[in-house]
Amino acid sequence: MPRAFLVKKMNITNGKKNWSLLPDSVRGDIYIPLSLFPSYVNEVCEGSLAEHSCFTTPQKSNTFLQIPTQVLSAQLPSSTAQGQHDQRPECHMRTERLPYVRSKMKITTGNFLPSVAPVVSENASKLANTPSDASVFTCQVCQKTFSTARMLKRHVKCHSKTKRYSCEHCEKGFNDTFDLKRHVRTHTGVRPYKCTSCAKAFTQRCSLESHQKKIHAITQQYAYKERRGKVYVCEECGLTAQTQDSLWNHLQAEHPQSRSIDCNEGKKLAEKDNDS
DNA sequence: CATTGCCCCGATAGCTTG
DNA sequence: CAAGCTATCGGGGCAATG
Numbered sequence: 001m002p003r004a005f006l007v008k009k010m011n012i013t014n015g016k017k018n019w020s021l022l023p024d025s026v027r028g029d030i031y032i033p034l035s036l037f038p039s040y041v042n043e044v045c046e047g048s049l050a051e052h053s054c055f056t057t058p059q060k061s062n063t064f065l066q067i068p069t070q071v072l073s074a075q076l077p078s079s080t081a082q083g084q085h086d087q088r089p090e091c092h093m094r095t096e097r098l099p100y101v102r103s104k105m106k107i108t109t110g111n112f113l114p115s116v117a118p119v120v121s122e123n124a125s126k127l128a129n130t131p132s133d134a135s136v137f138t139c140q141v142c143q144k145t146f147s148t149a150r151m152l153k154r155h156v157k158c159h160s161k162t163k164r165y166s167c168e169h170c171e172k173g174f175n176d177t178f179d180l181k182r183h184v185r186t187h188t189g190v191r192p193y194k195c196t197s198c199a200k201a202f203t204q205r206c207s208l209e210s211h212q213k214k215i216h217a218i219t220q221q222y223a224y225k226e227r228r229g230k231v232y233v234c235e236e237c238g239l240t241a242q243t244q245d246s247l248w249n250h251l252q253a254e255h256p257q258s259r260s261i262d263c264n265e266g267k268k269l270a271e272k273d274n275d276s
Numbered sequence: 277c278a279t280t281g282c283c284c285c286g287a288t289a290g291c292t293t294g
Numbered sequence: 295c296a297a298g299c300t301a302t303c304g305g306g307g308c309a310a311t312g
Contacts, residue, residue, distance in 0.1 A: 146304085154303090182301085203299075
């Protein structure tokens with residue numbers, strides 16, 4: 001039964017939040033009215049063309065899109081919006097629905113606010129002279145900029161139809177193994193993140209932290225984007241271990257048939273090879 | 277040594293449910 | 295409307311590779 005949360009609909013409410021007023025260090029996101037998105041970009045995104053064509057070398061001129069400076073400097077087209085549109089056939093749950101358009105776009109460089117964001121590489125070259133001296137790599141599909149080619153290359157995949165990892169339960173595709181693993185928990189019911197104040201448990205850490213903050217007034221003492229302690233999750237029963245060895249022992253004792261054993265076996269062997 | 281791929285992560289949007 | 299759920303995607307560590 002398709003969950004309705006997967007049936008996303010366009011909900012571009014201009015002015016819902018004035019993201020341009022927020023410093024990137026605080027939010028890093030801006031909202032893009034769909035009306036500002038050039039229609040021909042959609043055509044460009046068809047098929048795998050995006051994956052092949054949306055690179056620019058750093059600082060080089062960008063003639064792929066000619067979007068007015070005043071438009072882009074305030075509101076850039078949503079990359080994920082187009083990506084989602086293309087990705088519809090990947091999931092049967094989403095087919096024959098309105099194309100889901102994410103209104104959010106993350107500004108990843110952190111070096112500039114939307115109001116002063118460089119539009120094309122002429123301005124980007126100026127950005128390269130910022131103290132961080134970060135190069136700017138621009139996606140030619142959505143004009144999103146990245147400080148490294150590596151980030152751009154990965155971003156380009158979101159414009160592509162192809163998903164490398166698919167869920168064996170629902171055939172939904174993901175670009176990231178971790179995203180797939182996290183998704184599978186929705187089928188297996190594994191909820192590794194348990195609230196210490198009540199009996200509730202969650203599939204994602206942020207859900208737990210949100211719950212603790214709202215319900216128990218427990219605020220995590222972490223800085224923005226600070227990493228929490230790593231937990232090793234048994235995807236068979238949801239048990240969490242503090243170390244890989246603990247998880248390994250648990251798997252051997254409780255789930256000897258688990259495929260996780262095989263995966264961990266490989267890692268263990270690799271570690272042994274490295275040690276020797 | 278630079279690049280690349282894999283893996284894991286947090287932040288958050290947009291949705292459903294009660 | 296608050297709480298909870300899930301997907302998306304950028305950031306970054308680390309090991310493998312050329």
